[in-house]
Amino acid sequence: MAHFLRKFKRIANQSSSSWRRPVPLFVAQDNASPTKAPQVDPKHFQPLGSWSTEDIKDAVSSHVMCTWSPGKAKNSLPIITHANHIYLYDSDGKEYMDWTSQAVCTNAGHSLSPRVTTAIHEQMNNLHFVYGGIAMTEIRARLSSLISELLPGDLVGCLFPSSGSEANEAAIAMARRFTGRPKILSFYRSYHGGTKNSLSATGDYRRHFQQDSSGFVKAFNFTPSFFEHAGEDEAERVQSALLMLEEQIISEGAETIASIVLESIPGSAGVLTMPHAYMQGVRAICDKYSILLHIDEVMCGFGRTGEMWGFQNYPGVLPDIVTSAKGLSASVAPISFVAINEKMMEFFEENPVGWGSTFQGHPVAMAAAYAILTEVLTSNLIGHVKSVAPIFEEHMRHCAEVHPSILNYRSIGLYGALDIATPDGRQPHATHEARTTATTRYFDSFRENGLLGLFRAPIIHIAPPLIINEEEIQEGFARQHRALDVLDEELGF
Numbered sequence: 001m002a003h004f005l006r007k008f009k010r011i012a013n014q015s016s017s018s019w020r021r022p023v024p025l026f027v028a029q030d031n032a033s034p035t036k037a038p039q040v041d042p043k044h045f046q047p048l049g050s051w052s053t054e055d056i057k058d059a060v061s062s063h064v065m066c067t068w069s070p071g072k073a074k075n076s077l078p079i080i081t082h083a084n085h086i087y088l089y090d091s092d093g094k095e096y097m098d099w100t101s102q103a104v105c106t107n108a109g110h111s112l113s114p115r116v117t118t119a120i121h122e123q124m125n126n127l128h129f130v131y132g133g134i135a136m137t138e139i140r141a142r143l144s145s146l147i148s149e150l151l152p153g154d155l156v157g158c159l160f161p162s163s164g165s166e167a168n169e170a171a172i173a174m175a176r177r178f179t180g181r182p183k184i185l186s187f188y189r190s191y192h193g194g195t196k197n198s199l200s201a202t203g204d205y206r207r208h209f210q211q212d213s214s215g216f217v218k219a220f221n222f223t224p225s226f227f228e229h230a231g232e233d234e235a236e237r238v239q240s241a242l243l244m245l246e247e248q249i250i251s252e253g254a255e256t257i258a259s260i261v262l263e264s265i266p267g268s269a270g271v272l273t274m275p276h277a278y279m280q281g282v283r284a285i286c287d288k289y290s291i292l293l294h295i296d297e298v299m300c301g302f303g304r305t306g307e308m309w310g311f312q313n314y315p316g317v318l319p320d321i322v323t324s325a326k327g328l329s330a331s332v333a334p335i336s337f338v339a340i341n342e343k344m345m346e347f348f349e350e351n352p353v354g355w356g357s358t359f360q361g362h363p364v365a366m367a368a369a370y371a372i373l374t375e376v377l378t379s380n381l382i383g384h385v386k387s388v389a390p391i392f393e394e395h396m397r398h399c400a401e402v403h404p405s406i407l408n409y410r411s412i413g414l415y416g417a418l419d420i421a422t423p424d425g426r427q428p429h430a431t432h433e434a435r436t437t438a439t440t441r442y443f444d445s446f447r448e449n450g451l452l453g454l455f456r457a458p459i460i461h462i463a464p465p466l467i468i469n470e471e472e473i474q475e476g477f478a479r480q481h482r483a484l485d486v487l488d489e490e491l492g493f
């Protein structure tokens with residue numbers, strides 16, 4: 001009997017068509033306890049504002065993560081407890097002027113009018129959420145029609161994702177689906193967002209965090225970093241930049257390019273205003289090759305440059321797709337939009353966009369945006385930006401004139417950038433490289449002097465909330481000068 005069984009086992013083994021491999025050993029871990037400690041820390045049931053600075057720092061150090069910088073940067077961030085108008089206050093009571101509107105987004109400052117807070121509360125109380133794919137709301141209809149009224153030409157269809165990155169993600173999907181073409185052409189000096197396709201469209205150092213950018217082609221901006229296009233004057237330089245762009249498009253195969261994506265005034269890259277003729281030339285190239293022109297207004301939209309849209313600084317240039325975010329709700333709620341022209345709208349009446357998200361068209365975010373937007377219009381905020389822009393520019397010019405560490409300035413509306421250079425005319429370091437002693441000391445002084453803002457050397461961005469007045473501009477630049485004195489000295493001028 002035993003002999004028979006042994007034989008049977010061997011035959012059974014031989015009849016198996018695959019090799020044997022033991023499944024990996026499972027090591028059980030405790031996943032059943034409702035909390036790591038025996039119970040949730042009672043501190044979580046205390047009201048906001050009751051934690052000590054030490055409690056906050058402990059939680060930050062152990063649990064908070066950063067995004068574009070290594071995580072430990074979080075430990076040197078000021079802990080902001082409250083804000084008012086264009087000022088923020090930290091846990092030591094120190095006051096800072098909001099000198100770059102956070103990430104160029106707190107356009108209306110930090111004191112919300114009762115109209116805005118009431119509109120948000122009412123939407124929350126009446127209907128805080130329905131999913132956009134199964135129900136419609138009055139606020140969605142109203143915000144779509146208002147955005148469409150504010151956009152020129154035949155830009156009519158609107159979608160409301162939650163961030164600028166998502167807006168560009170959706171817009172790229174739409175461009176590809178509408179044209180049936182795979183490639184997206186964008187520019188090296190640009191930022192379009194942190195999600196898959198918007199990061200692939202991005203040209204700055206952050207693109208390298210994305211491992212697969214197939215289907216994305218990069219062109220040089222009119223203002224590359226380390227050379228100038230050939231030509232005796234601006235008109236000739238525009239001509240050579242456009243011819244180079246056209247040649248690149250032909251070499252790629254124009255019929256493979258769905259859209260050209262560009263910021264009307266590249267912001268993160270340093271407020272790179274372009275000659276009118278360059279932007280007009282890009283529009284003409286798009287028309288010649290049936291390529292969609294997608295203008296990213298995430299940073300410029302809603303008045304930053306003294307016009308409602310940054311592209312309105314280029315006479316006659318009308319995009320096919322516009323994306324925007326930040327100023328849409330002035331950062332009161334996370335919301336962005338994509339707007340498309342009539343032809344695309346017709347197409348997407350019959351075809352899905354190919355992008356979606358649970359929180360697109362979130363009623364509370366839309367209510368915040370709608371209230372902010374109607375306030376921007378009734379208070380003539382953009383008229384205010386236009387009126388203070390020359391004063392702002394004068395201060396920008398003065399910075400470049402009196403500080404040897406400043407090579408150059410650019411300024412439009414309340415949107416400015418200073419380029420830092422060392423005594424031998426070079427960048428102190430590239431944006432993705434660690435700060436040097438000089439740039440670190442400058443930034444320490446910037447904060448000590450009561451300014452809070454982005455700092456991505458070799459660019460110093462200056463973009464205060466759009467409600468800033470003349471005296472506050474003057475006060476902000478007085479603080480900026482003190483920090484630039486430190487930079488001059490540290491760089492060895």
Ligand SMILES: Cc1ncc(COP(=O)(O)O)c(C=O)c1O
Nearest residue numbers: 163164165191192193263298299
């Ligand atoms: C021009 C531009 N596009 C897109 C984005 C991405 O927007 P978000 O950070 O809201 O995803 C940004 C963010 O700074 C931006 O400046």
